[in-house]
Amino acid sequence: MNSQEYDTLDKLLRRIHNLGSVSGLLGWDELVNLPADSADQRAEQSAAMAQVCHAASTDPELGQALNALEANIDSLNEEKRIVVREARKDFDRSAKLPVEYVQRKARLDSAAYHAWAHAKQNSDFSEFAPFLQKQVDAAKEFATYLGWEDRAYDCLIDLHDPGMDAATIDGLFSELKEELVPIVGHIVNASTKPDTSIFRNFPIEEQRAFLNEITAALGFNYKRGRIDESLHPFCGGNGADIRMTTRFDKDNPLDSLFSAIHETGHGMYEQGLPLDQLHNALGQAAGMGAHESQSRLWENQVCRSRAFWNRYESDFRTRFPQQLDGISSDALYLAINSVSKNPIRVDSDEVTYNLHIIIRFEIEKRIFDGSLPIDGVPDAWNSLYDELLDIQPRNDAEGALQDVHWSSGSFGYFPSYCLGNMLAAQLWYTALEQLEGLERDIEKGEFSRLLSWLREAVHSKGKRYPLNALAIEAIGSALSPKALIAYLKERYLPLYTQP
């Protein structure tokens, strides 16, 4: 009997997946193709699809199938139990929310986004504050519906990284922070000064050809995906049809390249999930942190390395001979690994980036534990930037208003970026240990052994494990900042000589 109910579950999950992937494609098309004046119709289309997807996700038949399967859960094999467990989580996340709440939240998201954009333009946090307060309240209400009671922030973290919580992250970030602040101090005080002004007038067509060459060499399957352009790079779709984007600036060839490599890391994770299970937990990514570990590992550990540039510097110079004329290999490599103090997270390098995240986590934590009122956010922000990065934001636009995330109530999202950096470094050192000659592979432009290893260690696991358990499966130990610290020291300290 359970077999028939499992088939029903499978059928309904496929339907949710198919309709959801159509919604995803609408979103991709909006950012890549939409004509300038066609946003009105796209809003109507997206709303109609949201309604259809919500109806599919809360289909009472799905609830009945889950009830029946759970009543007799021991009759299912382990894989099916995982599918049921995650389908239950997803079902509850949709079905436990009152329709009134869902509609109110959609209106709030829209109003808060516009308020944030306006406040940022005016660089006036107080304009945004009442909307931020409403988003915090809505997030707490959400957590209550899902049964998390007063652990709202943990509920939100769990949305992005199953099994993680604020206390665990706090421990990890404290350890990281302590080591990272002196590393940044070392770098900014160094006599070595990277010169990024060498990147001028790099023709777009050559940038495009170079990043196509690199991303294909890394192992992205272009028969199951493509790369286009958008204002902000992203990776959409799923392993059956990945839609990545990058962006081009003739004076910043590293931006298009490393954006493309970053999204390729995301894309190859999706392409490594089992293709026949994309509609259930076995074929879905483990979470945001795990996803970010893949994009970061390829972007940073692999493609900013000396080994990688030993292989590709000549190809790069062939495409941009005049632009790089007279620039030494060392100067080029240093510019690729430039570190500097920047108040803006998205413009920052892989070293300081983690401190930007730690600051956001600290503020979210204090908001949700009640120790920081909303109108205290800018002061808290500025004093944390001063303390950890010796940066004094000139205004709210450069400070607490810089990121879009809070306007949609996406709390608990920022930590994933840094958790991903930690896991990336841990995976990297484990791969180096287990794959003899890995750096020689990279020096030859050979990435297949590393990709296969990641497929086995991470991709093939789907959503079986919470983040920490996934780390233990993949590398034999839980998440820790130690590998990230070691990696940053190893890569950056020798590069930046002291005066």
Place this chain on the structure above:
Amino acid sequence: MNSQEYDTLDKLLRRIHNLGSVSGLLGWDELVNLPADSADQRAEQSAAMAQVCHAASTDPELGQALNALEANIDSLNEEKRIVVREARKDFDRSAKLPVEYVQRKARLDSAAYHAWAHAKQNSDFSEFAPFLQKQVDAAKEFATYLGWEDRAYDCLIDLHDPGMDAATIDGLFSELKEELVPIVGHIVNASTKPDTSIFRNFPIEEQRAFLNEITAALGFNYKRGRIDESLHPFCGGNGADIRMTTRFDKDNPLDSLFSAIHETGHGMYEQGLPLDQLHNALGQAAGMGAHESQSRLWENQVCRSRAFWNRYESDFRTRFPQQLDGISSDALYLAINSVSKNPIRVDSDEVTYNLHIIIRFEIEKRIFDGSLPIDGVPDAWNSLYDELLDIQPRNDAEGALQDVHWSSGSFGYFPSYCLGNMLAAQLWYTALEQLEGLERDIEKGEFSRLLSWLREAVHSKGKRYPLNALAIEAIGSALSPKALIAYLKERYLPLYTQP
């Protein structure tokens, strides 16, 4: 009370429109963007959307609203009555079909398409014949469900061109045929021989830039649409977001150009429909013939004219200076208006094209009146080609298997192409009469008066009128081949000198 029911109707029509337009975008993306191996997922997505769209189109609430509105139809103003009338037609077309029939037809379409493709490859009509028979039977069954009894072919024609029927078309085509055969004879026996071999090595980027210039000049609003590439050019979307395509061949710059102009004609029609009514009959095109009248008018009457090339020849030569070096204006103009006997409809010119259509209509008519058994189609085809075009197809692939339409049971579709050509010529002569100096406009690259006139005469009318009534509204007389004959004689007889 009716006002509330009309609001319900309006809401449900918007929903059908939004979901349908998402399905349309999926189809566009499939032909323009889909990665090589991602068709499997697209098939699943399209099937899920088809189910959602069908459910919306047959929503019992919609049937109830229509019943209530029809019971009290006199209380509605004329526009609302039109909306109700067409919504009823659409509702019945979905709701009167048994689910079993819809599913069987979908399977038949898929099987018949593959059988056709295979039969065409083997050039063996007998492989396709049983599937064609099943499609004819399914079409008759469809007509019966919709209450057309034994007038199945008229039912199918009415699907594409509301109000048209086989007897009317037969009369129009007979008159056209009689005049057209001698015109083709005049041209093919002429001593003038266009040389299309002058089109060699026209760089794609310059072709693209030229057609962008032309289509924008004609009046296509690129803020509500775009043009991309696909294997076969088409125009999808609606006035809120038009998605046109063309295709490029460095040895055939006229193909990319005139395909783009043709699709621009379709696109400008859609853009001329009232934007706030796209979800109902007031904002939808009158039918296939009316649509084709727009694409053909811009493609042929306007953009193959001497006036047009007087304006744009120099721009064309600026983009392709070496390629056109030594080619006279007359030789270029003749090549642009090349007429030749070609067994393939899609490769034929605007003169012979009409005879290709007349042949298909004749065969469909005979199939549906029972006078032509399916296995007699190839012989009937070949003898009609011999009689009307002095063409002897070498095999079935070049003959009765060349078009895809019948594999999906799209009978009654072909006539629209020729009805569109007739209406285009009628509109053209009326515009010439009513807009003094129109050809001088075109000679200056000024198309706005013509476009405004078409907006008023055709676009703004939506689906208010059946095709013949639309013609009467627009030009004061019913559809007739006379203008098309006059236009072809005027354009082509002087160009092709007798020996």
